[in-house]
Amino acid sequence: PADIRDAAQARVRRAPAPVTDVARLCVCDLLVAQCDVSCCCDPDCSAEDFSLFTSCSVPVVTGDSHLCRQKAAVYSLDVEANPPERIFKLIDQVNPSIFCIHATNYEQALYLKSPEIPTPENFDQLLEKFGGATFSAEPDSWNLDTDAQNPPDANETSRYEYGVPVQTEEAFLRLPSPVVSSWCSDANPAGFLVNQATKCIRSVSVEKCDSIQALSMLFYINSSILAVPKSSQMVNITVQSIVVQSVNGMRTLLSSGDVLRLPMVLDELCINAVLGVNYHITYTDTGEIIEAAAAFVLGAISKEALSIEQSFQISFTQENTQPVPLSGNPGYVVGLPIRAGFQPQGYPSPAAFLFAALSSNKHSQLTILHSTSTQDCLAAQGARAPVLFGYNMISGCKLRITAAMKCQPLAQTLLDVLKGQSFPEYVASFGNSQAQDVLDWVPITQLHISEQMISHTLQSSCQIPVSLGIEVKWTKYGSLVNPQARIVNVTATVTTTTLKQLPSRRERIIPITSSVVFTDISSPAEPSYKAWPTIDIKLPFDFFYPFV
8 A cells, every 4th residue: 555655665764763872972981980080071979079180081972973963062161150060952954065975874883792602593584695696684573564665576687787797506616716715715706798717726536536516527517508598498517627636737629518527536547527617608698698608627636645625716798799808898908919900802891801901810909010939030021929918028139141132022021020910990089999890990100211221231222110119108097096908009210221232152140129118298297286185184094884
């Protein structure tokens, strides 16, 4: 009925009555049944005692100083009276801070509640309340019967949302991880669309390895995943591949990955123990999981080992799309590759010109020449190293020129060594820029500079490239509290030199270099005091207690 519903909502909106009476508070009352000297709020003091006071040690008594408005007990002495007497006033005090609490409607935060001690009688009840991944900390007085207002399944979504734990028929998909220490905890749920990679230590015993669940493949694939939360449609976890690692670290990929291998003891070794699991989840654009696969790394554990390190990883890919590694979200992360692309021939629409580049990891990164141990430029052709954001890099090789070499093929070979077979035309301004977002891609400006002439060279005068210099200009984008790195300009400069005729039976060695320089062009934050007033306030450490 409407009247019952309105009464229930009124109980929720109405804050509990204040439990602190400042008139009864006295922080200087230390002696039991005795008057404390200069304590004007001590109820044990009489009028004769007050007449002997010269001042009040605590002139104002308040409750929570974080409240916007509250009662305050003010104590003072009237020294002109004969004899002197105490004056007590109860006033309304206003907090001048702009950060204040309007009402204390969380009654449990006003006192310390003793935790309930688990016993054989209440253990099941406590486990049901606090044993899950999350639990409610609201007081029982707030738990109203809202079944009439919210019918079952009225607010439940029929799809996964970002960060929601991936549910299984038992609980949720586990991704073991270290919690307090480096030891593995199996209570870490895998969140939807949250790519994770963890490593932790697991205690083992070779004699009991066949009975340790965390060492068995079944522990990670025996629970089917719910296609959508709270549904009856299940998705089985299939075994994608199995890699066997020997005691000395050598790995071998098994030809048949659908064979279940369980841990067992053989010649004082525990074989087929799980050392790593890599989950791969495929989902639709409506948030439904349609496929789940797991790749295992199985290894052998010697009898002397008391613990092993396990690694776990999970990744998500939308169906009918190619997985593209990101270098930040959204801004670039220092040490991750710069994402790049090019416009292939036959792409009339500019909105699709980066698809071919990003679908292949070989051409999705900006790369430079990778130095080899021989330092031979002709042998280094094809060896590339990714350009990592924020890292200034330099590499090079040596070119041995003889009189028999032809100029044009040599120049093209050196250009391929410096720029690679397919030098990109664009770089992503952000670490998570998508191929269809054309404005998120910055064109690479290519320049050519000629150096002075070098004598004693080829049969006829020609130009060959000798260096490639890449300058990446970036800026801090967004909030000053959490700025994101954004690339705004990339310039690739090829320096060439002119060669003359080289006498027969003579040769010359020319150094070829490639370098990358990152330049921060962010403007320093200069606040305008006329337009933007500043507030110099430091919040107390417990201001938001009990909330985090």
